[in-house]
Amino acid sequence: MARTTSDIAVKPAIEASGVGKRFGPTRALHNISFSVEEGEIFGFIGPDGAGKSTLFRIITTLIAPDEGKIDVLGNDTVKDFRELRKVIGYMPGRFSLYQDLTVEENLSFYATVFGATIRENYELIRDIYSHIEPFKKRLAGKLSGGMKQKLALSCALIHKPRLLVLDEPTTGVDAVSRAEFWEMLKKLKQHGITIIASTPYMDEAMQCHRVALIQEGKILSVDTPEKIRAGFSRKLFSIRAPEKFRLITALKTFPETLSAYPFGDSVHVTFLNDTPVDSLADRLKKEGVNGAEIVETTPGIEDRFLELMEKPGEG
Amino acid sequence: MKRFLGFVKKEFIHIFRDFRTLIILFGIPVVQILLFGFVVSTEIKDAGIAFLDLSKDEISRKVIHKTVSSGFFSYSGELTSFREVDRIMKEGKAKAVVIFEPQFGEKFFREKSAAVSIIADGSEPNTATLITHYLTAIIQNYNQELTGSPAEEIVPVKAEVSMFYNPELKSHFMFVPGVITLILILICALMTSVTITREKEFGTMEVLLVSPLKPIQIILGKVTPYFLLSFINVILILLLSWLVFGLPVKGSVALLLAESMLYILMALSLGILISTVSKTMQQAIFISLVGLLLPTILLSGFIFPIENMHPVYHWVSSILPPRYFITIIKNIMIKGTGLGFVWKETLILAGMTLLFMLFSIRNFKTRLE
Numbered sequence: 001m002a003r004t005t006s007d008i009a010v011k012p013a014i015e016a017s018g019v020g021k022r023f024g025p026t027r028a029l030h031n032i033s034f035s036v037e038e039g040e041i042f043g044f045i046g047p048d049g050a051g052k053s054t055l056f057r058i059i060t061t062l063i064a065p066d067e068g069k070i071d072v073l074g075n076d077t078v079k080d081f082r083e084l085r086k087v088i089g090y091m092p093g094r095f096s097l098y099q100d101l102t103v104e105e106n107l108s109f110y111a112t113v114f115g116a117t118i119r120e121n122y123e124l125i126r127d128i129y130s131h132i133e134p135f136k137k138r139l140a141g142k143l144s145g146g147m148k149q150k151l152a153l154s155c156a157l158i159h160k161p162r163l164l165v166l167d168e169p170t171t172g173v174d175a176v177s178r179a180e181f182w183e184m185l186k187k188l189k190q191h192g193i194t195i196i197a198s199t200p201y202m203d204e205a206m207q208c209h210r211v212a213l214i215q216e217g218k219i220l221s222v223d224t225p226e227k228i229r230a231g232f233s234r235k236l237f238s239i240r241a242p243e244k245f246r247l248i249t250a251l252k253t254f255p256e257t258l259s260a261y262p263f264g265d266s267v268h269v270t271f272l273n274d275t276p277v278d279s280l281a282d283r284l285k286k287e288g289v290n291g292a293e294i295v296e297t298t299p300g301i302e303d304r305f306l307e308l309m310e311k312p313g314e315g
Numbered sequence: 316m317k318r319f320l321g322f323v324k325k326e327f328i329h330i331f332r333d334f335r336t337l338i339i340l341f342g343i344p345v346v347q348i349l350l351f352g353f354v355v356s357t358e359i360k361d362a363g364i365a366f367l368d369l370s371k372d373e374i375s376r377k378v379i380h381k382t383v384s385s386g387f388f389s390y391s392g393e394l395t396s397f398r399e400v401d402r403i404m405k406e407g408k409a410k411a412v413v414i415f416e417p418q419f420g421e422k423f424f425r426e427k428s429a430a431v432s433i434i435a436d437g438s439e440p441n442t443a444t445l446i447t448h449y450l451t452a453i454i455q456n457y458n459q460e461l462t463g464s465p466a467e468e469i470v471p472v473k474a475e476v477s478m479f480y481n482p483e484l485k486s487h488f489m490f491v492p493g494v495i496t497l498i499l500i501l502i503c504a505l506m507t508s509v510t511i512t513r514e515k516e517f518g519t520m521e522v523l524l525v526s527p528l529k530p531i532q533i534i535l536g537k538v539t540p541y542f543l544l545s546f547i548n549v550i551l552i553l554l555l556s557w558l559v560f561g562l563p564v565k566g567s568v569a570l571l572l573a574e575s576m577l578y579i580l581m582a583l584s585l586g587i588l589i590s591t592v593s594k595t596m597q598q599a600i601f602i603s604l605v606g607l608l609l610p611t612i613l614l615s616g617f618i619f620p621i622e623n624m625h626p627v628y629h630w631v632s633s634i635l636p637p638r639y640f641i642t643i644i645k646n647i648m649i650k651g652t653g654l655g656f657v658w659k660e661t662l663i664l665a666g667m668t669l670l671f672m673l674f675s676i677r678n679f680k681t682r683l684e
Contacts, residue, residue, distance in 0.1 A: 060525050062683045081681070082527070090525040094518040100332045101325065112321030113526045155522075 011074060013038040013163060013194040014059060018068030021054055021217075028054040029217045032068070036196060036210075041185060043208030044198040045305070051217040052198035053093055056167045059196070060090045073162055086114075089161030089193075093168045095152035099141030103132055103151055106140050107158060114159030124191060125154045128184050146177030153184070157193075164188070166197040170204065182207040202302035213305050220308040225301055232299035232307060234258070235274040240266040241284070241292040250287035261306055268303055318528060322536030329510065330540055339506065344498045344548050348555050351490035362446055363391040365409040367400060370419035374461075378431070381457050382413065387449050404436050411435040411446045423461075491556045492644040493617035495549060495575070496637045500582050500611050501603075502545050507538055507586030508599040516595055521683065530679045538583045545582075549575045565651030571644065574657070577664055578640045584671035585636075591678035611637040639664050 014036040021029040029051045036042040044052045057063045058070055061081035070077045075084050097106050107129070111118050122129075132147050132154075140151060149169060156164060166185075170178040182204065185195055197208070205211045206225045213220040213228065221228055241247040248267055251260040258270040269276075276294055284292045330336050364382065368375050383390045391409040394400060403409045414432040416422070423429040433450050435443035514520040523533055549572065556562040564571055585607065593599040612618060614628055615637040621629060632638050639660040646652045654661070 057521075057683060062521060062524055064682065085525055086527045088525055090522055092518050092521045096517065096519040096522040098325070098329070098519060099517070101328055105325070105328060109321060109325050110522070110526075113318055113523070113528055115318060115527065 011038075012036055013040070014042075014070065014072050014196065016059075016068065016070040019055070019058060019065045019070060020067035021051075021058065021063070021065050023054075027217050029058075029065070032217075032219055034212055034219060034222050036194060038194050039189060039192055040194055040209045041189065041207070042194075042196045043205055043211040044196065044214050045200075045202060045205050045211050045301075046198075046214035047200055050214045052214060053167055054217075055214075056090075056165055056196070056198060060088055060165050061085060087162045089156035089159065089164045091152050091156040091164075091166045091169055093171070095148045097140040097148060097152055097155065100139060102137050102139055103143070104136040106151060107154055110155040111158045116159040118158065121158055121160045124160055124188075125157050127187055128157070129154045145173045146180075149173050149177065149181060150184075153181075157188075160191075162193065164193050164195045166195065168198050168200065170199055170201065178204070202300065202305065205301045211301075213308060215305075215309055220305070228304050229299060229301050232304045234270045234307075236297050236299045236303055237269045237271070237276055237294055238263070238266045238297040239269055239292055239294050241289050243289060246287075247284070247289050247292065250284055250289050253287065254283070259306070259310065261303075263302070268297070268299075270307075319532055319536055322528070322532065323539050326510070326537060326540045330544070336506070340502060340544055340548070341551070343501065344494070344552055345555065347494045347498065348491070348552055349559070351494055361389045362387065362411070362442065363407075363409040364388040364446075364450075365391045365394055365400075365403050365412045367394040367397065367412060367414040368419075369417045370415045372418075372420035374420035374423050374429075375415040378415070378454060378457055379413075382450065382453050385449075385453055388446075400434060404434075409436075410439070410442060411450065413450060491552065491560075491562055492641055492648055493615075495552050495644060496578075496615065496617060496641050497608070497611055498548060498552065499545055499575070499579055499640075500585075500607055500637060502548065503541055503579055503582030504586040504589060504607050505600065505603040507541055507583055508589035508593065508603055509596050510541075511537055511587065511590035512593050512596045512599040515590075524681065524683065530681055531676065534587055534676065534679060538587065541586075542579055542583060545579045546572075546576065549579075562648075564648050566647035566653060570654055571647045574640070574643050574647065574661065574664075577661065577668065578636070581636050581640075581664055581668040581671065584668055584675050587675035588671050588678065591675055591680070610635055614638070616641050636664055636667050 012035040014034075016035070017033045019029055019032040020027070032051075032055060044055065046052055054063070058065050058077060059072055061077050061084050064078045072084055073087060077084060098109070101109065108118055111121075128150050132143070132150050135143065135147065140148065143151065153166075153169065156166070170181055173181070178201075185197070186207070188195065199205075205228075208225065210222065210224050211228065212222040221231065223231070239247060239251070244262060244265070244267060248260050248262060251257045251267065251269055256272045256276075258272060260267055260269045262268075280294060281292050330340070366379050368379065382388060391403065394403065394412065397414075400412045400414075403412065412434045414434065416430050416432070419429045419431075431454060433447050435446050437443050511520075514523065528536075553564065553568075553571075557564075586603070589599055589602050589606075593602060610631070614621075614624070614632040615635055616632070617637075621632050621638065624632065643657045643660045643664070646657050650656075
């Protein structure tokens, strides 16, 4: 496809086509294609071992794909890796901080390495760094999970990257810090930084402009969180009973039950004709499940994800 | 350049904040020098000695008196029969027993030949050899005093001992070159390989690789502090051995320092090479200790002379860089020779350094795989 100069402005920040990667006999990634628009917050959602970190390492030029290619900001991740390494900010799964350096020393080290200074780009990180600045003389190893995360993010941002790659930035961090973190990412949008982040938490998908559901090295679906949710094809019922495990076992014995997954303190169930049988509560009682409450509910992104996992051909 | 300096600064912080690193860097050299100097002393001091005097005349008493008052031995008593010899040695009270034959003094004057028999505890061959040497010397000394000429001979019966260690070790100073060789391998190769693999293990290497830093910048930034500190260490060891043991450098100090720099470079590039093939700190430590430190101690001529080795070890020894450095440093420090005598070793060392450097830079990956 020929592009003219005017097209460059609308060129996607990341364009992956047919990316595959093997580690020995295991297929870490298989035929991955997607594109991320500039300025977007794009999420990769999937369980551990789905291939998110491998994909991020290809994007950040750390490993080369076996098949296909990824263009990042107009540069090939294999050929032009030197160029890309100047403009990517990367926060690996384990916060890559020097535990024996203080907060300030970590930040200024990463600034120097990327040829920047703290003062020059302070504006960019102020919102994030101001939370930990009172502890700038403290060793990074002595920080709490949430503070480590903020410091790692500050370090990844200190050279004003055009693309920010965050590999599971919220894993191992408390719920309040997680919410705060996504707020900070949204604020970065005004600086025109494209952000891709991976997470095993379904609820964080709603914080992204678009998400890709990834499972066993394959992308199941790419869309806005709302559209992914709306893609749920059936009516969903939430059933609550004191004994959840017995409830699931009982539901699975019924031929009408299509799926039954535990979801918080209830069970999300779909049925063959989209309607539970009238006598469901009675039948459950016969199986020894007392006091079951059945209500229809709106499917969340996790429900759609589980549905896609059941029949990966779809979507 | 600013990037590089920032990196070096970070490395120095790592070193100075880690107590263990500091111990290895500066504690071990000092302790080793003092340990080898004082404890692994090859001199005899207060070795227990017993006497079986079958003559009990003036001369034999004088020899006993002289021996005991020499300061090298401590008197463990006088025996009355041969049977006691075995007992006192087994009890560990004496390391040697001196036996005078009957009519020792009479024979000494009349036949100009009297015999003492020295029986030494052969279970410690090193000490036994030394004791017999000392005793023989004392007796001969006394002999000279009496007759005024060394021509007179007392035939001491020597204990059957075999030389286990390098006779050169008797020189008090021989350990300094060995310790320098060992310490530099330890600090340079072990520490650099560990510090690089540490970044891999903690995941910080990932970010360094995604940064605009080039591999050569990372490598140089890593080794520069260790280069400087190792060099300081060499000076420290030399000063220490000079001040504490009075060991001077007989040859050119400048040449010695230059050769040390070459050896440090060699060890550093070995360290980088190790780090490129190991994924964890444990692996790096294992390779450094088993692959480098042990052969350096055993096969470089530090303790066991290369000449006495089995041909296979001889061959292994010749691919070990420390072997050449020990030769160089012994030559300069103890024999006082110049570059003219060690140019071959220097050239081999330089070649090895170049080879390791090329390999390690080629092996240092710009990606994770």
